Amino acid sequence: MADTPQISLTPAGAPAQATAPNGDPELAEEVHETIIIGSGPAGLTAAIYAARASLAPILIEGVLDGGPTGGQLTLTTDVENFPGFADGVMGPELIQNMRDQAARFGTRFITEDVTSVDLTADPKTLTTASGLQLRARSLIIATGAKPRRLEVPGEDELWGSGVSACATCDGFFFRDKHVIVVGGGDSAMEEAMFLTKFASKVTVVHRRDQLRASVIMQERAFANERVEFAFNATVSEITGDGGLMNGVVLTDTVTGEQRTLAADGLFLAIGHIPNTWLFDDVLETDEEGYLVVDEPSTATNTPGVFACGDVMDHTYRQAVTAAGTGCRAAMDAERWLAGGGGVTAVAPAVEPATVGS
Numbered sequence: 420m421a422d423t424p425q426i427s428l429t430p431a432g433a434p435a436q437a438t439a440p441n442g443d444p445e446l447a448e449e450v451h452e453t454i455i456i457g458s459g460p461a462g463l464t465a466a467i468y469a470a471r472a473s474l475a476p477i478l479i480e481g482v483l484d485g486g487p488t489g490g491q492l493t494l495t496t497d498v499e500n501f502p503g504f505a506d507g508v509m510g511p512e513l514i515q516n517m518r519d520q521a522a523r524f525g526t527r528f529i530t531e532d533v534t535s536v537d538l539t540a541d542p543k544t545l546t547t548a549s550g551l552q553l554r555a556r557s558l559i560i561a562t563g564a565k566p567r568r569l570e571v572p573g574e575d576e577l578w579g580s581g582v583s584a585c586a587t588c589d590g591f592f593f594r595d596k597h598v599i600v601v602g603g604g605d606s607a608m609e610e611a612m613f614l615t616k617f618a619s620k621v622t623v624v625h626r627r628d629q630l631r632a633s634v635i636m637q638e639r640a641f642a643n644e645r646v647e648f649a650f651n652a653t654v655s656e657i658t659g660d661g662g663l664m665n666g667v668v669l670t671d672t673v674t675g676e677q678r679t680l681a682a683d684g685l686f687l688a689i690g691h692i693p694n695t696w697l698f699d700d701v702l703e704t705d706e707e708g709y710l711v712v713d714e715p716s717t718a719t720n721t722p723g724v725f726a727c728g729d730v731m732d733h734t735y736r737q738a739v740t741a742a743g744t745g746c747r748a749a750m751d752a753e754r755w756l757a758g759g760g761g762v763t764a765v766a767p768a769v770e771p772a773t774v775g776s
């Protein structure tokens with residue numbers, strides 16, 4: 420959560436040999452082995468593995484739909500928990516490194532949004548915002564999930580400068596500070612409890628007079644002397660000073676009265692929106708809208724379509740876990756293609772022992 424670094428993720432900032440001109444009609448002529456949608460850690464890791472497996476992947480990086488080019492990590496600054504960076508690394512720099520690595524092995528990038536897909540045909544067809552139609556034998560979906568936002572004044576300006584949606588990622592920066600957690604469900608209680616490891620005080624702001632969280636989570640939160648509650652309250656503005664957050668304006672949902680509350684950080688815990696609208700009615704999703712895969716593989720319910728990263732994971736949602744599933748998706752796609760498109764998942768290396776044999 421330091422100064423935002425300026426790292427270009429536009430095609431101009433990418434290695435020339437890896438950047439296909441957007442809308443290049445030649446790309447529409449061939450049937451590609453695999454196309455990856457999404458340029459966060461999941462998509463870029465999938466690209467590294469797919470490129471090194473000679474699948475000549477096309478990666479559609481996205482522009483606006485589902486988050487920025489490069490994904491959620493481009494919205495943050497210090498990343499201190501990605502292995503291999505002893506002194507931490509800036510989020511955009513980490514993404515640029517992954518992108519360069521994928522480019523080095525021949526990944527071709529298209530900086531556009533995908534606007535529609537036809538996954539029922541063979542090959543599968545994707546259409547981008549410029550109208551480019553691409554065909555592929557296999558597809559890797561790495562479109563991520565967006566944290567739900569409050570949509571109040573100050574939120575955009577102070578995002579990454581006090582405002583966050585990930586206590587695991589940013590809690591460490593709030594040692595001995597006062598932070599606010601917005602939400603009333605299990606995730607909000609988890610975030611609040613985690614933040615008490617660092618913060619001197621955590622105020623949970625919830626719009627109702629009762630929490631939605633499970634009884635056990637409520638009991639734990641109520642028993643923690645560092646956690647306070649502001650019930651029947653919504654955050655109507657986030658304020659800052661010198662580019663850093665310094666408090667919020669709370670509105671009482673019953674009386675409408677407003678009051679200010681000084682705080683150094685605010686963590687949103689009001690859910691995520693998985694970027695799956697493209698696949699509505701085609702791919703299976705769970706009750707929260709995340710893509711369902713045939714664990715331990717990354718295969719969706721449509722043969723040749725694999726999913727990785729936050730779009731299929733509402734439990735961990737970390738860069739390293741997204742990268743891990745990106746690796747798995749590329750290996751699944753490669754083995755599916757090598758098997759003539761007839762298998763849906765990577766077979767276990769060793770058959771599980773049969774009980775009693």
Ligand SMILES: Cc1cc2nc3c(=O)[nH]c(=O)nc-3n(C[C@H](O)[C@H](O)[C@H](O)COP(=O)(O)OP(=O)(O)OC[C@H]3O[C@@H](n4cnc5c(N)ncnc54)[C@H](O)[C@@H]3O)c2cc1C
Pocket residue numbers: 456457458459460461462479480481482483484485486487488489490491492494495497498499500501531532533534561562563564566579583584585588589694697727728729730736737738739741
């Ligand atoms: C503020 C913040 C700080 C964080 N800090 C950390 C941290 O310190 N450490 C950590 O491990 N994790 C951190 N995370 C979490 C981490 O960013 C995510 O877990 C990770 O980015 C998920 O990777 P992903 O590739 O699955 O998805 P994303 O990074 O969300 O990428 C999704 C990609 O899909 C693209 N896309 C979506 N829809 C379309 C479409 N229709 N067409 C084309 N492209 C599309 C987007 O443009 C984007 O490129 C943080 C998250 C946030 C919000």
